[in-house]
Amino acid sequence: MKTRIGILGYGNLGRGTEIAVAAAEDMELAAVFTRRDPAGVKIITEGVPVVSVNEIEQWKDKIDVLILCGGSATDLPVQTPRYAALFNVIDSFDTHARIPEHFANVDAAAKASGHIGMISVGWDPGLFSLNRVYANAILPDGKDYTFWGKGVSQGHSDAVRRIDGVKNAKQYTIPVEAALEAVRSGEDPELSTRDKHLRECFVVAEEGADKARIEKEIKEMPNYFADYNTIVHFIDEDEFKKNHSGMAHGGFVFRSGKTGVNKENKHIIEYRLTLDSNPEFTTSVLVAYARAAKRMYDEGQRGCKTVLDVPPAYLCTQSGDELRAHLL
Amino acid sequence: MKTRIGILGYGNLGRGTEIAVAAAEDMELAAVFTRRDPAGVKIITEGVPVVSVNEIEQWKDKIDVLILCGGSATDLPVQTPRYAALFNVIDSFDTHARIPEHFANVDAAAKASGHIGMISVGWDPGLFSLNRVYANAILPDGKDYTFWGKGVSQGHSDAVRRIDGVKNAKQYTIPVEAALEAVRSGEDPELSTRDKHLRECFVVAEEGADKARIEKEIKEMPNYFADYNTIVHFIDEDEFKKNHSGMAHGGFVFRSGKTGVNKENKHIIEYRLTLDSNPEFTTSVLVAYARAAKRMYDEGQRGCKTVLDVPPAYLCTQSGDELRAHLL
Numbered sequence A, B: 001m002k003t004r005i006g007i008l009g010y011g012n013l014g015r016g017t018e019i020a021v022a023a024a025e026d027m028e029l030a031a032v033f034t035r036r037d038p039a040g041v042k043i044i045t046e047g048v049p050v051v052s053v054n055e056i057e058q059w060k061d062k063i064d065v066l067i068l069c070g071g072s073a074t075d076l077p078v079q080t081p082r083y084a085a086l087f088n089v090i091d092s093f094d095t096h097a098r099i100p101e102h103f104a105n106v107d108a109a110a111k112a113s114g115h116i117g118m119i120s121v122g123w124d125p126g127l128f129s130l131n132r133v134y135a136n137a138i139l140p141d142g143k144d145y146t147f148w149g150k151g152v153s154q155g156h157s158d159a160v161r162r163i164d165g166v167k168n169a170k171q172y173t174i175p176v177e178a179a180l181e182a183v184r185s186g187e188d189p190e191l192s193t194r195d196k197h198l199r200e201c202f203v204v205a206e207e208g209a210d211k212a213r214i215e216k217e218i219k220e221m222p223n224y225f226a227d228y229n230t231i232v233h234f235i236d237e238d239e240f241k242k243n244h245s246g247m248a249h250g251g252f253v254f255r256s257g258k259t260g261v262n263k264e265n266k267h268i269i270e271y272r273l274t275l276d277s278n279p280e281f282t283t284s285v286l287v288a289y290a291r292a293a294k295r296m297y298d299e300g301q302r303g304c305k306t307v308l309d310v311p312p313a314y315l316c317t318q319s320g321d322e323l324r325a326h327l328l
Helices: A012-022 A053-059 A075-084 A096-113 A127-138 A154-161 A177-184 A211-220 A237-243 A278-298 A320-326 B012-022 B053-059 B075-084 B096-113 B127-138 B154-161 B177-184 B211-219 B237-243 B278-298 B320-326
Strands: A003-008 A027-034 A050-052 A065-068 A088-090 A116-118 A142-148 A166-175 A197-205 A229-234 A249-259 A265-275 A303-305 B003-008 B027-034 B050-052 B065-068 B088-090 B116-118 B142-148 B166-175 B197-205 B229-234 B249-259 B265-275 B303-305
Touching: A003 A012, A003 A053, A003 A278, A012 A027, A012 A278, A012 B249, A027 A053, A027 A278, A050 A053, A065 A075, A065 A278, A075 A088, A075 A096, A075 A116, A088 A278, A096 A116, A096 A303, A096 B320, A116 A278, A127 A142, A127 A249, A127 A265, A127 B127, A127 B278, A142 A166, A142 A177, A154 A166, A154 A197, A166 A177, A166 A237, A177 A249, A177 A265, A197 A211, A197 A237, A211 A229, A249 B012, A249 B278, A265 A278, A265 B278, A278 B127, A278 B249, A278 B265, A320 B096, B003 B012, B003 B053, B003 B278, B012 B027, B012 B278, B027 B053, B027 B278, B050 B053, B065 B075, B065 B278, B075 B088, B075 B096, B075 B116, B088 B278, B096 B116, B096 B303, B116 B278, B127 B142, B127 B249, B127 B265, B142 B166, B142 B177, B154 B166, B154 B197, B166 B177, B166 B237, B177 B249, B177 B265, B197 B211, B197 B237, B211 B229, B265 B278
Parallel strands: A003 A027, A003 A065, A027 A050, A065 A088, A088 A116, A116 A303, A197 A229, B003 B027, B003 B065, B027 B050, B065 B088, B088 B116, B116 B303, B197 B229
Antiparallel strands: A142 A249, A166 A197, A249 A265, A265 B265, B142 B249, B166 B197, B249 B265
């Protein structure tokens, strides 16, 4: 029997999840739940109902794992514990500083109802976290580096859009090539914020706006830009739509560590992602972990879990024998 | 109480394990077991006994995990099942084709005696396997590439040394830069054996040997060299000792996969290791997994396990709370 997946929220993540579920031969999409009027939500998969979230309780026994596709700022802190009372749930909560609090809330709800609640699944947190943990366990004497990009930062794009005279804007976070090379070569550099990432902004200004003033406001914006080298380009609406609608992203996790009686041997572990579509990759990770959530639930495990708690084999459709024969 | 580690076999892997255990604050080395005369084996750690393997049974209750540091060809197929009858054991068995058979033998022995037997721990198999499994689960529609090097192949070095007139030899396996770039760029190239790796040999010839004949014999050797572009250098004994005694190695695992309604989005996952000391890195992995073996045993798990069965958090000294707060 296939694992029955529900999706809550049908934005970029919901749509990405739908595509990833369709590509998984052991899963089927049971329903998409929305806070909008279901009549106005058109999904890709034929024959699958779009249902108002108000009716979600009726689906309690028809869904094995509910994948929560809301945002980390306001949706998931409420939704994940709430729906862990009814379903096995999984989310991509990515506010690193609030993970311990979110974990505690989801753990309490999932244990009370007897479900699995898997949180912070994606690539950072998610695959990047895995790589930090493996590398730290293996090379206890070392240094970690994480770089993001090249990719769009939603928060920084929003900050630029809030500037007076800005009609539209996109901000790319770009790792500095010289910093990557210094880490890769084993130099263990001390890198400032400015050393690690560049920020590049593509801005559509309002008719007659003072571009010099906008550029100055961007470059001097505290927290967001002041500590970085920032490049600002003014472009027109057409170019913006044509060249800056993509959702590519990626990044690097490094650990550089030493071993030896006199710490004379250096080792570099590098993990790199180059992604055409941030939401589609994130949801591909979510769907693999939904498979694991179902397995852990079937084994009798309960409560909140993260990627750090999941044996890698649980993500796979293949049996242990197949994995050992072909991928080990 | 610290986890008590035993080491069986004191070559490069045994010595690397000893160094990694010394760097692990939650572990202590209980004893080193050897097939040689213990009086002739000098270890680094003071106050730790070197014991004949014939007396190993007396250590049954004094060791939590025995780390097997023998070779995959003849030692481990016998040792791992044998000592799983007495101890939790862990090995770095790396003959990929024989893993299913080794797994079955160790599983039977470890289940019969009520222990954990963890096999094929290191970087390939090991960390490379993990990366293949994670990446395949996340991107089911894709292509895998593994490259090794730059590093020494023991098997190829041995093959060159068997040629008449060769006094000493070292063979480096080198990934072809153009192939790496083609994979990294998302071209999904079809790569022949020759396209992926170069072989470079440093040979010390016997006095008066026919170097042209040796070079020809190397380059035409079936299985080992005939399918590769091979570079042969003749050097003297001094240069050999000075520049070719290292044990550096490394490699790359890539998966290139597609997502999207029309498979229009490409994603590249790259994992790269650059290692000054192959044995010291391998044993750093072994020691982290010895920690996990102890935990799984304490939880009541039994039988043969591989890296695919181990939750990443089990490798770490930190608690779940600490890991979620700092590394997730």
